[in-house]
Amino acid sequence: MKEDRVRFFGAITALVLAGVMLILGIGQRTFLAGPAEIEYQAKSSGEEHYAVIPASAFDEVTGQPSVVLEGKNAFAAIGATRDVEAWAAEYRHLEIGVDTKQKRLNAATVAAEAPKAADGGDSQAEAAKTPELLDPRGSDLWLAEYGTGVSNAGASPSAAERAGTLRVPVALKSDQSILIATNGADPLPQKIALAWAQDRSTPLAGPFLVAGGVLALIGALLYLLAVDHDRRGLGPRRGRRGPLQGIRNFFSRGGKRRAAPSTTTEAPKAADAGSGTAQRTAVRRLRRAAIPIGLAGLLALSGCSASYWPQFGGDAAPSETTTSPSPSKSAPVPVNDDQIKRIIGSVADAATQGDDSLDAKQLEARFTGDALQQRTANYKIRAKVKDYEVVPPRITNRQESYKLVQSTEDWPRVVLATVASEPGVKKASTPSPSATKSDAAQQQEESPTLALMLVQDNPHVNFQVSRVVALRGGQKMPDAAPAEEGTARVSDDLSTLALTPAAAVADYAKVLQGGDKVAEASAFNLQDDVLVTKSGAAWVAQAQAKAKKDGNESVKYSVTVTPSDSELISLSTGVGGALVSATLREERIEDSAGGRAKPTATASVTALSGLEGRQDKLVRVVTHQILFFIPSKTSGGQVQRLGVTSELVEARK
Numbered sequence: 001m002k003e004d005r006v007r008f009f010g011a012i013t014a015l016v017l018a019g020v021m022l023i024l025g026i027g028q029r030t031f032l033a034g035p036a037e038i039e040y041q042a043k044s045s046g047e048e049h050y051a052v053i054p055a056s057a058f059d060e061v062t063g064q065p066s067v068v069l070e071g072k073n074a075f076a077a078i079g080a081t082r083d084v085e086a087w088a089a090e091y092r093h094l095e096i097g098v099d100t101k102q103k104r105l106n107a108a109t110v111a112a113e114a115p116k117a118a119d120g121g122d123s124q125a126e127a128a129k130t131p132e133l134l135d136p137r138g139s140d141l142w143l144a145e146y147g148t149g150v151s152n153a154g155a156s157p158s159a160a161e162r163a164g165t166l167r168v169p170v171a172l173k174s175d176q177s178i179l180i181a182t183n184g185a186d187p188l189p190q191k192i193a194l195a196w197a198q199d200r201s202t203p204l205a206g207p208f209l210v211a212g213g214v215l216a217l218i219g220a221l222l223y224l225l226a227v228d229h230d231r232r233g234l235g236p237r238r239g240r241r242g243p244l245q246g247i248r249n250f251f252s253r254g255g256k257r258r259a260a261p262s263t264t265t266e267a268p269k270a271a272d273a274g275s276g277t278a279q280r281t282a283v284r285r286l287r288r289a290a291i292p293i294g295l296a297g298l299l300a301l302s303g304c305s306a307s308y309w310p311q312f313g314g315d316a317a318p319s320e321t322t323t324s325p326s327p328s329k330s331a332p333v334p335v336n337d338d339q340i341k342r343i344i345g346s347v348a349d350a351a352t353q354g355d356d357s358l359d360a361k362q363l364e365a366r367f368t369g370d371a372l373q374q375r376t377a378n379y380k381i382r383a384k385v386k387d388y389e390v391v392p393p394r395i396t397n398r399q400e401s402y403k404l405v406q407s408t409e410d411w412p413r414v415v416l417a418t419v420a421s422e423p424g425v426k427k428a429s430t431p432s433p434s435a436t437k438s439d440a441a442q443q444q445e446e447s448p449t450l451a452l453m454l455v456q457d458n459p460h461v462n463f464q465v466s467r468v469v470a471l472r473g474g475q476k477m478p479d480a481a482p483a484e485e486g487t488a489r490v491s492d493d494l495s496t497l498a499l500t501p502a503a504a505v506a507d508y509a510k511v512l513q514g515g516d517k518v519a520e521a522s523a524f525n526l527q528d529d530v531l532v533t534k535s536g537a538a539w540v541a542q543a544q545a546k547a548k549k550d551g552n553e554s555v556k557y558s559v560t561v562t563p564s565d566s567e568l569i570s571l572s573t574g575v576g577g578a579l580v581s582a583t584l585r586e587e588r589i590e591d592s593a594g595g596r597a598k599p600t601a602t603a604s605v606t607a608l609s610g611l612e613g614r615q616d617k618l619v620r621v622v623t624h625q626i627l628f629f630i631p632s633k634t635s636g637g638q639v640q641r642l643g644v645t646s647e648l649v650e651a652r653k
Helices: 002-029 055-059 081-088 123-128 205-232 245-251 266-302 337-357 369-384 439-446 501-514 519-523 530-534 537-549 603-609
Strands: 037-042 051-054 064-070 075-080 093-099 104-110 144-147 165-169 176-181 191-197 394-405 413-422 450-456 464-470 556-563 569-572 578-591 617-630 639-652
Touching: 002 205, 037 093, 051 055, 051 081, 055 093, 064 075, 064 176, 075 081, 075 165, 081 176, 093 191, 104 191, 144 165, 337 369, 337 394, 337 413, 337 450, 369 464, 369 603, 369 617, 369 639, 394 450, 413 569, 464 578, 464 617, 501 519, 501 530, 501 537, 501 556, 501 578, 501 617, 501 639, 530 537, 530 639, 537 556, 537 578, 603 639
Parallel strands: 037 104, 051 093
Antiparallel strands: 037 191, 051 176, 064 165, 064 191, 075 144, 075 176, 093 104, 394 413, 413 450, 450 464, 464 639, 556 578, 569 578, 578 617, 617 639
16 A cells, blocks of 8 residues: 555656646746836927937847837938937937836937038027928938838838838947937927847746656656556456556566466466457557657647757857947048948939939039039030030949048048949940050040049038049059048148149149140159140140141130149048049130131030130130049159049130
């Protein structure tokens, strides 16, 4: 009896432990589990139009953070903290923090800073102005942007975004922030919340469930064996029967070896035969049942996800925001490769629209200065002169390998990038090779590599192309530091170069005006410089010779070449020397000088000025956008003209 109690006690103990483990395993996935998400909301007066959330706010609560916005035109942008704060500084806005004790977001109002006065401007008058509210969507400052109608990285807005609900999972670096807004005209979204998805993995749930299931099976088996043992204790007749007769024989293989020899009567032999057959049948059934039972257990285990089990593959990368602060730099690189790619793509789109429609208004968002002036004049001429031979090559979004990025936290910011181009006009027929240039030279002339000088004047405007320079074919660009390291903008009077940038531009203007025999020419590498052989003094000589041939030698030709008023931009290559972007203004003068022969306004001149027929005096203004490389003074090298883009931009009497 004592042994029976021990058996029953062991079976019941196993079943109780199984129940406890199963409850613990199931409980970890249900009533013992914490919240799936923690969400804090912010309150505002409804008057602010912008809000800033620093990266540090997301570290106040553990979990994968998200920004949740509800409202029409809800918008969120991720950018460098310096850029987000600079963009919002001129406006009254909210700075959002986290109050973990009150379980809410704190929204502190930040007063607007007075805008900086322009050079020579009145600072008090500037401070009195109320800045115009701007739409932050599409700014070049943002690393990523999300919102209703906003397509980030080519993704279309979801149905929830179109309905006015925006949820943005974030993983910010320590030097990044988020700008919250709408379209600028409307106040902030009705709901601004930060949500942290909690880790729902329960690594002990799987072991508890498996251990509970195993103990339940063991307990049930022990209980049945105890019952069977108790039944066998009632006597031989009761002991030969019962559901566990096969199990006993399965675990008692010695029974077959203890069978008596065949010396009994026919009746016992028949009984033993029947009993053996029943035993073998029960064993076979038990073995067949073990297969589906094992498969069912495997399926049950495979149905549990990895979150049910301990992970021994090492610590996973944390999903929180600020795990590794960015290295500090005194002058960080303000744009990365993805931003530059997006900027150039936008420039190419604007140029394509302008080139196709000959409408300069299509360029205004992405072009400024000399680049805009040249293309505007070209469109004006081509709109009236269908066979005008000067067609600017099409700017593509295919970047070449060379680029320089100014390292700075302030504005203006400068990027020099090279891109491939395509011929501006598809020609119907190709002249025979014998009568034209080589294929390589022809292709280089029609679709040269272009150097784009991109300038961002302040945080509220995008990068614009100030100059487009067609690089010389076969010209090797100077070595430069990697774009991700950035470079410095150098002053116009930097004396460590072979020539200061200002002096180099002024001296090259003298070379153009006076020819390659002037004293200043020795500082320049003029080999194969077609600008010197076709413009300035060379143009005067060629035009005068043609006039004499035509019997119009009384017409006097002269030229004046000076640096234009547009800004000189010089960037250090980072490994010695500097690239200088400048524009020269060449005035080509035709004067009858009181003679009978008079200059005649051509179709291009008429398109720009409205002048027609013979004039006493004509002045054509051609601008040359030029890119120079000035080596360091210690190198002893000459200044090189890397490329030029020339265009007739003005004509007058």
